[in-house]
Amino acid sequence: MTTVATERVFNFSAGPAILPDSVLREAQEAIWNIDGSGIGIMEHSHRGKVFDKVIEEAEADCRELAGISDDYAVLFVQGGASHQFFMVPANFLPDGETADYLNTGKWSQGAIKEAKRYGKVHLSASSEDTNFNFIPTGADVKPSDKPVYTHFTSNNTIFGTQFRDEPACGGGGDSFLVCDASSDIFSRPIDVSKYGLIYAGAQKNLGPSGTTLLIVRKDLLERSARDLPTMLRYKTHAENDSRYNTPPTFGIYLMGRVFKWIKSEGGLAAMAARNEAKAKVIYDTIDASAFWNGTAKPDSRSRMNVCFRAPSEDLESKFIKAATDAGMDGLKGHRSAGGMRASIYNAFPNAGCEALAEFMREFERTNG
Numbered sequence: 001m002t003t004v005a006t007e008r009v010f011n012f013s014a015g016p017a018i019l020p021d022s023v024l025r026e027a028q029e030a031i032w033n034i035d036g037s038g039i040g041i042m043e044h045s046h047r048g049k050v051f052d053k054v055i056e057e058a059e060a061d062c063r064e065l066a067g068i069s070d071d072y073a074v075l076f077v078q079g080g081a082s083h084q085f086f087m088v089p090a091n092f093l094p095d096g097e098t099a100d101y102l103n104t105g106k107w108s109q110g111a112i113k114e115a116k117r118y119g120k121v122h123l124s125a126s127s128e129d130t131n132f133n134f135i136p137t138g139a140d141v142k143p144s145d146k147p148v149y150t151h152f153t154s155n156n157t158i159f160g161t162q163f164r165d166e167p168a169c170g171g172g173g174d175s176f177l178v179c180d181a182s183s184d185i186f187s188r189p190i191d192v193s194k195y196g197l198i199y200a201g202a203q204k205n206l207g208p209s210g211t212t213l214l215i216v217r218k219d220l221l222e223r224s225a226r227d228l229p230t231m232l233r234y235k236t237h238a239e240n241d242s243r244y245n246t247p248p249t250f251g252i253y254l255m256g257r258v259f260k261w262i263k264s265e266g267g268l269a270a271m272a273a274r275n276e277a278k279a280k281v282i283y284d285t286i287d288a289s290a291f292w293n294g295t296a297k298p299d300s301r302s303r304m305n306v307c308f309r310a311p312s313e314d315l316e317s318k319f320i321k322a323a324t325d326a327g328m329d330g331l332k333g334h335r336s337a338g339g340m341r342a343s344i345y346n347a348f349p350n351a352g353c354e355a356l357a358e359f360m361r362e363f364e365r366t367n368g
């Protein structure tokens, strides 16, 4: 029998993912009439006063949250994180030169594939041989001598692993760090000054799909690896404050509200403490059991995506179905990882982690 949820369920989706209740309620009103303007947010000109305020506040709140200095541009662009896979090498990697990439999952592979179109790629580390179940550190990371930049994926959404610190990089002062932070941006404090470029698709931790946040060091915008179409140059978007053409206005609005929500909840340190505690509820359940198995090595575990398996695929299907019926949606793992994945981004409540842990213990008791 199909049931229709009249209330919202616990949404463990990996992305697009859960957004804060208060943000959604406020957006409902803003879609109709924002700031008493008599016009909804999606209907305002991107060059009008109402939207000026929206984008200026979004940028200011973003800077405040992460302590981003004036040496960096904060940009809102379209195309998703996948678009950045080619934008980074197209803008920064000259023909014949090398960039280092850490191969830690499917999204890293996507970035590597595109970089090879433009220059040479040195894999400074890879966890592919063990189906990406760990984050390479120490002697497992072998940087090249002179990479233009080093690219890594801070949280591997599909395999449930997460870097604890920035990876070791090769090169001197000219070389810089690039991060795909799509699935853990603003889930913990970040020292932006260590990076040349951070990019993040919005739909995991920041807002609706269709907007990508870029934090880029301004001096890098003067470097240009080749002659690119206007829209594909980072510099175009920086010079025009993200409004060279029509930006994703609603996405920027919503991301701005999420920034305000994070601020009101105590900022990035508070997010980190909360996310750590939430993840612990589920990992503790896995570790206390011989039935459940976490797929990531414990020291590499993600606080955003908890991946785990049951003793058989039949039991996994049964569990996912039973969980869905019990109001816990989106627990099926990615097809390349199998099993289950509980995505518990910033907006995901602790009560949902407790409910899942309880449900797992009960399922083990009746099926173990």
Ligand SMILES: *Cc1c(COP(=O)(O)O)cnc(C)c1O
Residues within 6 Å of the ligand: 015, 079, 080, 081, 082, 083, 107, 153, 155, 156, 157, 180, 181, 182, 183, 201, 202, 204
């Ligand atoms: C989801 C995700 C992507 C892909 O994002 P799109 O916006 O769909 O292109 C890339 N990298 C990471 C780490 C992701 O989690």
